[in-house]
Amino acid sequence: YAEIAEKEGLPQIAKLFSVIAFSEEIHGKRALKLLREAKSTEENLKASFESEQAVAGVSYGNFIKAAEAEGNKAAALHFSQSRDVEEVHARLYKEAMNHLMEERETTYYVCTICGYVSDGILPDECPVCQAKRDLFVKFA
Incomplete structure (x- = not known):
C-alpha cells in the first residue's frame, strides 16, 4: 500500500x-x-514441523480453493507456490530432527522470490517459481 x-x-x-x-x-x-515458551531444540523442531505441515496441508489448501472460486489466478498461483515451500520447510525440519544428534552441517539457499529453501545445492532455477540461481541467498 x-x-x-x-x-x-x-x-x-x-x-x-x-x-x-x-x-x-x-x-x-x-x-x-x-x-511460545522456550523449550528444547528437539521440541522446537517438532513444533515447527507440525506447524509447517498444518499450514501446507490445510491453510494453503483453503486459500487456493478460495482464490480459484474467485477466479483470481495470480492469488491461486501464489498460494500454491507458498504451499509447496511450506512442504519443503516441513521436510527440512523433519530431516533436522533425524540428524539432531549427528550435528550435520549444510549450506542452505533461499529463493528471494518465493522463499523456497534448498538444502546443500544451489539449483539452476527455483523448482517452485523458476527464479534464476542468482536470486538465491546463501546461508553457510
Missing part, C-alpha cells in the same frame, strides 16, 4: 502505511514470544 501511495504522490500516506506495517510486525513478534 505504501508503494502505491508513494507512486500516487501521497508521501505522508505512504509513510503511514509503512509505520503501521512496522508496528504490526512488532505486535506479531511480541505475540509469538507470549505464545
Whole structure:
C-alpha cells in the first residue's frame, strides 16, 4: 500500500502505511514470544514441523480453493507456490530432527522470490517459481 501511495504522490500516506506495517510486525513478534515458551531444540523442531505441515496441508489448501472460486489466478498461483515451500520447510525440519544428534552441517539457499529453501545445492532455477540461481541467498 505504501508503494502505491508513494507512486500516487501521497508521501505522508505512504509513510503511514509503512509505520503501521512496522508496528504490526512488532505486535506479531511480541505475540509469538507470549505464545511460545522456550523449550528444547528437539521440541522446537517438532513444533515447527507440525506447524509447517498444518499450514501446507490445510491453510494453503483453503486459500487456493478460495482464490480459484474467485477466479483470481495470480492469488491461486501464489498460494500454491507458498504451499509447496511450506512442504519443503516441513521436510527440512523433519530431516533436522533425524540428524539432531549427528550435528550435520549444510549450506542452505533461499529463493528471494518465493522463499523456497534448498538444502546443500544451489539449483539452476527455483523448482517452485523458476527464479534464476542468482536470486538465491546463501546461508553457510
